[in-house]
Amino acid sequence: MLLAVLLLLLPLPDPWSARGHPLYMRLPPSTLQVLSAQGTQALQAAQRSARWAVQRVAMEIQHRLHECQASGPRGPRPQVPLLQDPPESGSCGQRRPGTTNVTRAQGRIVGGSAAPPGAWPWLVRLQLGGQPLCGGVLVAASWVLSAAHCFVSAQNELLWTVTLAEGSRGEQAEEVQVNRILPHPKFDPQTFHYDLALVQLWTPASPAGPARPVCLPQAPREPPAGTACAIAGWGALREDGPEAGAVREARVPLLSTETCRNALGPGLRPSTMLCAGYLVGGIDSCQGDSGGPLTCSEPGPRPREVLYGVTSWGDGCGEPGKPGVYTRVAVFRDWLLEQMNAAPSSREPSCRELLDGDPPDEPLAVAASACAFYARSCAGSGGACAHQAHQQCLQRRRRCELRSLAHTLLGLLRDAQELLGPRPGLRRLAPARPAPSLWEPLGHPARERRRQRGSLAAGARSPRRRPEPRREGNGCPGLEPLRQKLVALQGTHAWILRVPSERLAMDFHEVLADLGSKTLSGLFRAWVRAGLGGRHLVFGGLVGLEPATLARSLPWLLAQALQAFRLAAQAEGELEGP
Ligand code: ARG
Numbered sequence: 366m367l368l369a370v371l372l373l374l375l376p377l378p379d380p381w382s383a384r385g386h387p388l389y390m391r392l393p394p395s396t397l398q399v400l401s402a403q404g405t406q407a408l409q410a411a412q413r414s415a416r417w418a419v420q421r422v423a424m425e426i427q428h429r430l431h432e433c434q435a436s437g438p439r440g441p442r443p444q445v446p447l448l449q450d451p452p453e454s455g456s457c458g459q460r461r462p463g464t465t466n467v468t469r470a471q472g473r474i475v476g477g478s479a480a481p482p483g484a485w486p487w488l489v490r491l492q493l494g495g496q497p498l499c500g501g502v503l504v505a506a507s508w509v510l511s512a513a514h515c516f517v518s519a520q521n522e523l524l525w526t527v528t529l530a531e532g533s534r535g536e537q538a539e540e541v542q543v544n545r546i547l548p549h550p551k552f553d554p555q556t557f558h559y560d561l562a563l564v565q566l567w568t569p570a571s572p573a574g575p576a577r578p579v580c581l582p583q584a585p586r587e588p589p590a591g592t593a594c595a596i597a598g599w600g601a602l603r604e605d606g607p608e609a610g611a612v613r614e615a616r617v618p619l620l621s622t623e624t625c626r627n628a629l630g631p632g633l634r635p636s637t638m639l640c641a642g643y644l645v646g647g648i649d650s651c652q653g654d655s656g657g658p659l660t661c662s663e664p665g666p667r668p669r670e671v672l673y674g675v676t677s678w679g680d681g682c683g684e685p686g687k688p689g690v691y692t693r694v695a696v697f698r699d700w701l702l703e704q705m706n707a708a709p710s711s712r713e714p715s716c717r718e719l720l721d722g723d724p725p726d727e728p729l730a731v732a733a734s735a736c737a738f739y740a741r742s743c744a745g746s747g748g749a750c751a752h753q754a755h756q757q758c759l760q761r762r763r764r765c766e767l768r769s770l771a772h773t774l775l776g777l778l779r780d781a782q783e784l785l786g787p788r789p790g791l792r793r794l795a796p797a798r799p800a801p802s803l804w805e806p807l808g809h810p811a812r813e814r815r816r817q818r819g820s821l822a823a824g825a826r827s828p829r830r831r832p833e834p835r836r837e838g839n840g841c842p843g844l845e846p847l848r849q850k851l852v853a854l855q856g857t858h859a860w861i862l863r864v865p866s867e868r869l870a871m872d873f874h875e876v877l878a879d880l881g882s883k884t885l886s887g888l889f890r891a892w893v894r895a896g897l898g899g900r901h902l903v904f905g906g907l908v909g910l911e912p913a914t915l916a917r918s919l920p921w922l923l924a925q926a927l928q929a930f931r932l933a934a935q936a937e938g939e940l941e942g943p
Contacts, residue, residue: 388880388881389880390880391875396919397876400873400919400923404873406767407871408864408927412862412866414519416862417519422851426847426851427555457578457579458487458578458580458669460486461486474600474602474609474650474654475615475647475648475649475683476647479611479612482531483530483536484612486503486530486576487530487577489501489528489530491509491526491527491656497599497608500598500600500653500656501564502658503530503577504672506572507544507569509565509566510562510563510675510694512675512676512677512692513560513561514678515656517554521716521768522543522546523769525542526542527540528540529541530575532574536574536575542567543564543566543567544715545715546563548562549700557638557677557690558637563701565715579660580663580670581671581694587695588661592661593618593661594641594659594662594674595614595659595661596650596676596689597612598613599654600650600651600653601682603682604652604846605846615648616648617649617688618642620688624640625688629690633690637693638692640688640691641688641689642688644685647683649679649687649688651679652682655677655678658675659674673694674693681843682843684842716764716768719735736754860938863934864897869898870897871897872897874901875894876894876906876908878890886914887911888909890905890906891906892905892906893906895930902926902933906922908922
């Protein structure tokens with residue numbers, strides 16, 4: 366269909382001639398409009414994703430502050446009962462021989478050690494737009510359990526992927542798409558109460574592959590305090606430290622509710638949280654481990670690992686007196702089973718389900734399967750009710766298409782950033798100067814180039830922001846690194862965060878293709894003049910002038926435009942620096 370639209374948008378025969386030979390060709394206004402509309406969507410997606418990244422750290426700060434302020438009376442709590450469950454039938458929680466030696470008390474998760482390959486067949490890694498963000502635990506072939514706080518403001522399943530466990534002999538890890546994200550409906554981002562989310566995979570873990578599910582507890586209670594359990598993940602090696610390049614693991618004892626309350630105060634909600642670790646500090650989970658497993662092994666002829674906790678939060682990492690906090694899994698057994706066993710028709714179709722199999726030309730084709738949900742209370746397959754249900758479904762599908770387009774463009778932008786590296790050919794126009802005609806050679810002031818180099822060398826920092834006044838030492842450890850992280854993130858994303866939403870529009874004013882510059886791949890060198898939020902830029906790119914090549918080149922032009930605006934904003938930030 367896109368092709369059909371593009372056929373209508375083919376370049377106008379609007380060349381300039383030199384001695385009768387056409388030199389340049391302009392893309393017609395209708396193509397510029399398509400580019401502008403898609404560019405605007407890409408900008409909106411980029412702004413949402415930037416806001417999300419910032420908000421996630423802000424939320425951690427808020428939670429940390431909440432923890433520090435809440436230090437009221439600590440009442441004793443009854444001890445949790447002992448675990449005496451018979452092992453479940455079915456294959457779960459089986460570790461491979463030779464991988465089960467957790468763990469020397471050196472090296473790191475914080476204070477753990479590197480796990481042998483394939484040691485934790487249920488440990489998965491969750492990526493948002495390709496960026497690893499959290500851990501997760503495979504609890505069934507198609508289901509991963511993780512922490513709800515990983516998905517705050519990023520519940521668009523199209524943006525997430527899951528990397529399953531690799532094999533013990535280096536068998537490659539499967540990477541799968543996400544079909545659905547189900548955060549616990551009672552999750553509270555301030556207190557991290559109910560910090561649990563189920564993630565449904567689009568394709569189940571292959572039974573022939575190395576990934577295996579862990580066992581879920583059989584009753585709402587944990588093993589006794591003092592039981593040595595295991596944590597694993599790719600998280601930071603120390604508070605504010607680098608992320609681990611490979612899986613780390615550590616042995617941590619479960620602590621009694623009373624010990625936890627004494628250590629952590631009322632921030633600990635024993636109904637949904639348990640804690641584990643060492644009061645002397647040194648061994649703990651850390652940032653990036655969230656959503657990963659706390660498992661305890663159940664003895665027997667075939668020992669099995671049972672998931673009792675999902676990594677949730679902590680006060681610093683491995684600090685003395687501050688054990689790590691894990692969402693209790695045992696108390697959510699019923700919720701988990703209910704969600705995993707729900708009939709597909711009882712849920713609104715996910716975007717992935719609605720977009721499956723590419724846009725059908727006949728929209729009714731969607732109705733048959735994925736849209737059935739909307740017509741569930743209609744009497745028959747005809748009539749006004751069924752018609753309305755169908756419209757509702759198509760509307761949702763259109764929203765999904767927009768999400769998906771935003772996703773594609775963000776992907777392109779990322780690729781472009783990697784591929785293009787330092788961008789030559791980008792020239793910034795002084796705002797006061799009227800935009801010159803594109804085919805007049807542009808001034809090339811060396812100063813402009815220096816600006817760009819400066820901005821690139823300085824990376825993502827935003828020089829305009831000063832660090833907030835230091836408030837460390839006010840009894841809230843771990844706060845300062847988080848604040849610094851927030852400032853850095855705000856800097857990286859300043860180029861898009863600073864554009865007010867009412868001006869968040871991309872305008873492609875002109876694309877001029879140099880007809881004498883056809884490349885081997887059938888594209889022409891082009892100059893692009895575009896505007897974003899009052900800023901105007903001219904940059905070079907490649908464009909196709911036939912339907913197929915044009916279709917291929919448009920996303921690249923968009924990606925280049927985003928890159929150009931980002932670099933120009935950073936260059937400006939450099940000049941206005943402290
Ligand atoms: N909230 C962190 C994350 O998002 C996990 C922190 C665990 N901290 C700890 N000290 N145990 O990855």
